[in-house]
Amino acid sequence: MAKKKYKGIDLFCGIGGFRLAMEDNNVMCVFSSDNDKFAQKTYQANFGEIPEGDIKKIEAKDIPPFDILAAGFPCQPFSYAGEKQGFNDEIRGTLFFDICRILEYHKPSMVFLENVKGLKSHEKGKTLNIIIEKLEELGYFPHWTILSSLDYGLPQKRERWYCVAFRKDIEFSWPKPIGGHPTLRDIVDLNDDNPSLKLPQFELDRIDYHFSVAKPGDRVKHDNSKYDPHTKKGKYGIYSFQKPDGSLRFHVGDVAKTQIQEAFYSCLDTYAPTIIANRTPKLWDIRRKLSVLEAQRLQGFPDDFKFPVSDAQAYHQLGNSVSVPIIKLIMKEMIRTYDKNK
Numbered sequence: 001m002a003k004k005k006y007k008g009i010d011l012f013c014g015i016g017g018f019r020l021a022m023e024d025n026n027v028m029c030v031f032s033s034d035n036d037k038f039a040q041k042t043y044q045a046n047f048g049e050i051p052e053g054d055i056k057k058i059e060a061k062d063i064p065p066f067d068i069l070a071a072g073f074p075c076q077p078f079s080y081a082g083e084k085q086g087f088n089d090e091i092r093g094t095l096f097f098d099i100c101r102i103l104e105y106h107k108p109s110m111v112f113l114e115n116v117k118g119l120k121s122h123e124k125g126k127t128l129n130i131i132i133e134k135l136e137e138l139g140y141f142p143h144w145t146i147l148s149s150l151d152y153g154l155p156q157k158r159e160r161w162y163c164v165a166f167r168k169d170i171e172f173s174w175p176k177p178i179g180g181h182p183t184l185r186d187i188v189d190l191n192d193d194n195p196s197l198k199l200p201q202f203e204l205d206r207i208d209y210h211f212s213v214a215k216p217g218d219r220v221k222h223d224n225s226k227y228d229p230h231t232k233k234g235k236y237g238i239y240s241f242q243k244p245d246g247s248l249r250f251h252v253g254d255v256a257k258t259q260i261q262e263a264f265y266s267c268l269d270t271y272a273p274t275i276i277a278n279r280t281p282k283l284w285d286i287r288r289k290l291s292v293l294e295a296q297r298l299q300g301f302p303d304d305f306k307f308p309v310s311d312a313q314a315y316h317q318l319g320n321s322v323s324v325p326i327i328k329l330i331m332k333e334m335i336r337t338y339d340k341n342k
Contacts, residue, residue: 004028268285296314
């Protein structure tokens with residue numbers, strides 16, 4: 001077997017989105033860690049090894065030497081109680097602290113982090129400032145941005161925070177959008193009529209009612225008598241509205257109170273909202289939610305990726321995962337930039 005160019009570690013690895021990017025970029029994964037037993041099971045089925053458990057219990061010295069640290073780390077609230085004592089007190093107790101202690105010990109050449117878009121504004125930007133300043137304190141020069149999977153070949157508007165960092169001050173350019181407008185039609189199997197995917201009758205009835213009375217651009221009021229009058233739904237009612245891209249949105253409140261979204265249905269000719277752990281995209285025109293296979297395509301996982309877990313767990317794992325194509329492209333650019341500036 002040809003020798004891999006670099007070695008990487010995969011922290012908070014989930015089901016292995018970063019691992020797929022490593023394999024695509026000639027990086028040997030020498031260590032992975034995740035404490036979710038179901039994610040460990042899926043990771044093992046696809047990569048032949050079980051990730052180590054709780055990273056908090058793993059000493060940095062017990063991790064093999066590596067060149068790239070990759071982590072889609074959970075964004076736990078940061079504590080500011082010890083602010084006057086410096087950064088270590090501010091991040092201690094968060095999982096980002098474990099990334100820092102591993103970086104401090106191993107000093108790898110490259111770091112690749114991913115998180116939710118909300119990290120940018122969390123605690124009015126203070127959390128992000130702590131992360132960036134801590135990376136700088138550890139000797140890194142970080143670059144970060146917000147990118148959407150929709151611009152990189154997936155029919156999903158999934159905006160995420162990405163950060164790459166090097167041990168020298170070098171210029172880094174984020175991958176350019178690949179162009180084109182992917183839609184759900186590209187990934188949906190129209191012959192899949194599995195009854196378990198069908199929308200509940202209550203939802204179908206609401207969708208049918210909207211299209212039976214709405215003209216283009218109409219905001220349709222639905223019967224709110226079935227809701228407790230003391231709830232927001234009972235007090236303000238439910239309205240539906242078809243957006244210009246074809247998706248159908250249900251919200252609470254009158255025209256002036258449209259900020260509370262109650263349900264969202266995509267359609268074949270548009271994209272899905274972000275898939276998250278407890279929400280699988282639904283389509284009004286095919287009257288069902290996405291299958292597990294379609295959900296893995298939505299995240300850019302190959303069709304032969306195995307899920308030795310329940311469908312509910314598979315959806316959950318995909319919702320928590322990274323979008324593979326964008327991770328591959330960023331890692332490729334990160335390595336190319338590093339090689340050029342050695």
